[in-house]
Amino acid sequence: MGLLETIREPGHLNSLSSQQLTELAQEIRDYLVANVSQTGGHLGPNLGVVELTLGIHRVFDSPQDSIIFDTGHQSYVHKLVTGRQDFSTLRQKGGIAGYPERAESEHDIVESSHASSSLSWADGVSRAYQLTGQKDRYTVALIGDGALTGGMAWEAINNIAADRSRKVVIVVNDNGRSYAPTVGGFANHLAALKHELQNKVDKVRLDSRYERTLDIARTKLQKSGPLGQMVYRGLHGMKAGIKDVMVPGGIFEDLGMKYVGPIDGHDLQEIEQALESAKNYGGPVIVHAMTEKGHGYAPAVSDKDDMFHAVGVIDPDTGEALAKSSGKSWTSIFAQEIKDIADEREDIVGITGAMLIPVGLKPMAMAHPGRVIDVGIAEQHALAMSAGLAYGGQHPVIALYATFLNRGFDQLLMDVALHKAGVTLVLDRSGVTGPDGPSHHGMWDLALLQFIPGLHLAAPRDAVTLREELREAVAISDAPTVVRYPKGSVGPDIPALERTADGADILRRLGEPHAESGQRDVLLIGVGAFARLALDVAELLGSQGVSLTVVDPRWVMPVPASLIELAGEHRIVVSLEDGVRAGGVGSRIRQEMRAAGIDTALNELGLPAEFIKHAERGEILEEVGLTPQKISSDILAQLSGDMVPFARTEGERPKHTS
Numbered sequence: 001m002g003l004l005e006t007i008r009e010p011g012h013l014n015s016l017s018s019q020q021l022t023e024l025a026q027e028i029r030d031y032l033v034a035n036v037s038q039t040g041g042h043l044g045p046n047l048g049v050v051e052l053t054l055g056i057h058r059v060f061d062s063p064q065d066s067i068i069f070d071t072g073h074q075s076y077v078h079k080l081v082t083g084r085q086d087f088s089t090l091r092q093k094g095g096i097a098g099y100p101e102r103a104e105s106e107h108d109i110v111e112s113s114h115a116s117s118s119l120s121w122a123d124g125v126s127r128a129y130q131l132t133g134q135k136d137r138y139t140v141a142l143i144g145d146g147a148l149t150g151g152m153a154w155e156a157i158n159n160i161a162a163d164r165s166r167k168v169v170i171v172v173n174d175n176g177r178s179y180a181p182t183v184g185g186f187a188n189h190l191a192a193l194k195h196e197l198q199n200k201v202d203k204v205r206l207d208s209r210y211e212r213t214l215d216i217a218r219t220k221l222q223k224s225g226p227l228g229q230m231v232y233r234g235l236h237g238m239k240a241g242i243k244d245v246m247v248p249g250g251i252f253e254d255l256g257m258k259y260v261g262p263i264d265g266h267d268l269q270e271i272e273q274a275l276e277s278a279k280n281y282g283g284p285v286i287v288h289a290m291t292e293k294g295h296g297y298a299p300a301v302s303d304k305d306d307m308f309h310a311v312g313v314i315d316p317d318t319g320e321a322l323a324k325s326s327g328k329s330w331t332s333i334f335a336q337e338i339k340d341i342a343d344e345r346e347d348i349v350g351i352t353g354a355m356l357i358p359v360g361l362k363p364m365a366m367a368h369p370g371r372v373i374d375v376g377i378a379e380q381h382a383l384a385m386s387a388g389l390a391y392g393g394q395h396p397v398i399a400l401y402a403t404f405l406n407r408g409f410d411q412l413l414m415d416v417a418l419h420k421a422g423v424t425l426v427l428d429r430s431g432v433t434g435p436d437g438p439s440h441h442g443m444w445d446l447a448l449l450q451f452i453p454g455l456h457l458a459a460p461r462d463a464v465t466l467r468e469e470l471r472e473a474v475a476i477s478d479a480p481t482v483v484r485y486p487k488g489s490v491g492p493d494i495p496a497l498e499r500t501a502d503g504a505d506i507l508r509r510l511g512e513p514h515a516e517s518g519q520r521d522v523l524l525i526g527v528g529a530f531a532r533l534a535l536d537v538a539e540l541l542g543s544q545g546v547s548l549t550v551v552d553p554r555w556v557m558p559v560p561a562s563l564i565e566l567a568g569e570h571r572i573v574v575s576l577e578d579g580v581r582a583g584g585v586g587s588r589i590r591q592e593m594r595a596a597g598i599d600t601a602l603n604e605l606g607l608p609a610e611f612i613k614h615a616e617r618g619e620i621l622e623e624v625g626l627t628p629q630k631i632s633s634d635i636l637a638q639l640s641g642d643m644v645p646f647a648r649t650e651g652e653r654p655k656h657t658s
Contacts, residue, residue: 002027008083010057010107021268025050028077029296035087037316040435041098042073044294044308045144048175048265052142052289053077055271056171059279060140063106066125070118070143070153072099072110073310074173082107091435093615098436113439114407115377116150118143119170123156126166138167138279145174146354149376161256164283169275170257172286173265175293252286261288266295305357327489331428333463334485335360337470338397338426342368348474349389351375351382351398359399359428379404383411383423390421395474398423402430402442402484409448412480417452422477426470427484430459431529431578432607432621434487437614443607445484446527446579449557450588454479457557459528462493465505465554472555486529486578488617494531496552500562504553507531508538511547513569516651521639522548523570523600525563527556527577527585533628534576540632546639556585559592567593568654572638572647573602574631581606599655601645603638605631 003024007013016024028050036043054077056067062082069075076087079096082105089095100108110121122141129137147153160168252259258281263274271289278285293307294300299319300308313323342348342364350361350372365372375382379400386396405412405427416423430442449457456479460466466485473481496505513520522541526534531552538550549570553560567573567589575586586604593602605626612620621627637643648654 004028004031004080004085007081010062010081013054013058013081018269021054025054025268026296028080031080031085031087032076033297033316035090036076036311037314039087039090039092040310040312040314041090042076042309043297043311044300044303044306045074046076047297047300047308048291048293048295049074049142049173050077050295051266051268051271052171052173052291053081055268055275056140056142057081059272059275060138060169065138065140066109066122067107068110068118068121068125068139068141069100070141070147071115072113074142074144075100075108078107079105091437091614093613093619097614099439111439113436114404115144115147116153118147119153119156119160122168122170123160126160126168130163130166135167138169140169140171142171142173145172145176147377148172149354150378151380157252157255157257160284164256166284167279167282168284169278170284170286171275172261172288173291174262174288175291258283258285259288260285262290263288265289265291325489327491328463329488330466330485330490331358331360333466333490334399334426334428334470335363337467338399339363339367341471341474342371345395345474347393347395349373349394349396351386351396353377353379353382353400353404355399355401359401359426361399379408380411383408384415386423387411387415387419387421390416390423390477391419395477396423397426397474399426399428401440402427402445403433403440405442405445405448413452416480417454420454420478421480423480424470424473424476425480425482427482429487430484431486432612432617434617434620435614438611441612442484442486443579443612445482446556446577446585446606447583447587449482450583450585452480455557456481456555458483458555460485460554461505461526461528461531461552463490464493465552466490469554484528491529491532494535494552500560502560502562503555504551504560504562506549506551508535508550509548510538510542511545513547514650517571517648517653519569519571519648519654520547520549521571521647522546522635523566523573524548524550525573525575525586525589526550526552527575527579528552530576530578533626533631536628537574537576537631537635540628541635544632544636546636553585557588559589563589564592564596564598567600567602568596568598570600571650571652572635572645573600574635575602575604575606576626576631577604577606579606580609582609601638601647603634603645 003020004027029047032043032046084096084104087096091098099111099113101111102108110118118141122139126139260274260278263270274287278287312321314321350364352359352361352374354374354377356362356365356374361372382398386398389396427442427445430445433440433442449455456476458469458473460469469483473483494507496507498506511520524534524538534550538548541548549566551563551566553563575589577585581604584606586606590602607624634643638645639647
């Protein structure tokens with residue numbers, strides 16, 4: 001039995017010797033490589049926090065003390081030492097989640113995978129302990145240097161630092177990266193911090209007697225008249241000057257928070273000494289640990305793009321991918337097209353939030369390095385800045401994962417849309433994304449965007465329409481535009497039978513209209529990649545003698561007038577969208593139909609307004625009833641009058657009330 005198998009809860013770490021802890025750290029790395037290579041997951045980040053996690057759990061007492069992970073993708077080691085040692089179904093349906101999950105363990109607190117929020121949580125948790133008299137409980141937040149590029153982290157630090165009595169320890173995991181190398185002025189500041197004289201200085205400054213002595217001297221000098229006050233000001237200025245030279249954490253100290261470090265984040269003894277000092281201080285402290293992403297695993301360390309931030313199934317010995325993707329990805333199609341557009345237009349500026357490679361902006365950055373801006377994990381800033389760029393005559397193209405649009409919604413509404421700024425957002429990983437779980441599904445954008453005045457929203461169905469709609473989007477200079485597409489391979493092109501005057505594509509017609517009413521049975525509206533699902537449904541319905549039309553709106557906002565006209569020519573309309581159906585595209589089409597006086601029944605199909613757990617995309621769609629078999633079965637029941645909404649009877653003519 002290895003050491004890891006004997007660790008069923010964090011307290012079991014306390015009896016281990018220094019040598020045993022070193023052995024355990026290696027065992028954990030071996031376990032992570034062996035297991036994550038079989039399932040896929042966030043390998044590099046977790047290899048980098050092995051010693052930090054062990055140190056936190058040895059110095060602090062979870063769950064009595066609250067341990068909060070920012071983003072949460074680096075919580076695998078935490079899971080292992082809190083008794084979850086079956087990673088065989090990691091990120092799979094019914095298996096361990098890739099992020100903290102309260103249902104798994106009392107040691108897990110924050111489940112969201114959106115960065116920069118951990119310190120706000122720490123502020124709230126520590127305040128709650130203070131208000132309820134639980135002054136013996138500590139709150140520990142582990143946050144990466146990449147997440148510190150997000151403004152919300154600094155808002156939290158400002159609040160935490162204001163109360164020196166709260167027991168908050170912020171551990172900065174500084175590996176110089178988020179997905180890729182961390183950027184910005186703060187990153188440059190962290191990179192400049194050195195070990196010189198730091199350990200000795202920290203021991204003095206974190207001794208509670210140091211603060212008490214300063215307080216006594218300050219009080220006496222300030223009460224001793226003009227001379228004493230002058231001496232105090234002189235000494236205080238000298239102290240500040242010495243501090244800026246001797247103590248590299250001045251940016252934190254200026255906010256009123258104690259700083260420890262930098263320390264070696266792979267040296268267990270140094271980590272524990274720093275954490276013990278921070279704990280004994282009894283107030284807010286930042287511990288700055290320098291780590292290496294992918295530490296101890298050569299293939300990860302040598303991967304300069306993202307150091308195995310997230311991997312699929314790989315060979316554990318070489319790190320080579322074993323499951324090769326078939327066909328081109330949506331991201332790669334965008335990457336080439338935006339680079340080509342930037343070649344043609346000097347006003348195109350790419351913007352990314354610390355995800356240059358994942359969202360496909362790297363080819364443009366290599367061709368036009370001065371015209372791609374990485375703002376760090378700062379979506380709010382990216383949106384507001386884009387409005388300024390548009391005002392200055394540029395056309396910004398902001399590429400984000402769809403789930404992260406939520407973070408910049410106010411800026412999209414009030415900075416971009418209100419000012420009719422020509423800004424294009426490209427939302428990758430829209431809809432159901434699968435194994436990363438609730439906070440990574442890009443399922444909210446279609447509903448969120450519906451009520452933004454003037455916004456144009458495109459959902460391409462294949463590579464051809466992605467290229468078309470991206471070019472159409474950047475041609476609009478007086479309103480925000482959005483192009484959204486899912487994760488994975490783009491699939492074969494889906495040709496249209498015809499295109500309406502306002503840009504909607506008719507993909508299929510089956511059967512003839514009924515003689516009495518002049519209507520076909522079903523209008524299937526397939527939004528974006530769900531056009532393929534609509535066609536599959538059409539095949540099943542066609543085999544049952546159902547007459548129908550399949551249409552791809554291409555631009556779902558504003559709703560094409562031709563779509564509303566088509567709705568009046570069918571007995572029932574069924575919309576299919578890869579987003580929450582509450583307030584989504586189907587709901588908007590229903591409103592437009594009613595405004596036009598068209599009373600055709602409409603069944604809007606999409607995702608439930610729920611937090612959907614991790615599983616493969618196909619498993620999730622089957623669970624929520626978005627399969628060709630289920631959809632076609634329900635439509636047949638609606639046509640026969642056995643299920644609401646009821647379709648018009650075959651001979652019934654539509655009623656136009658406008």
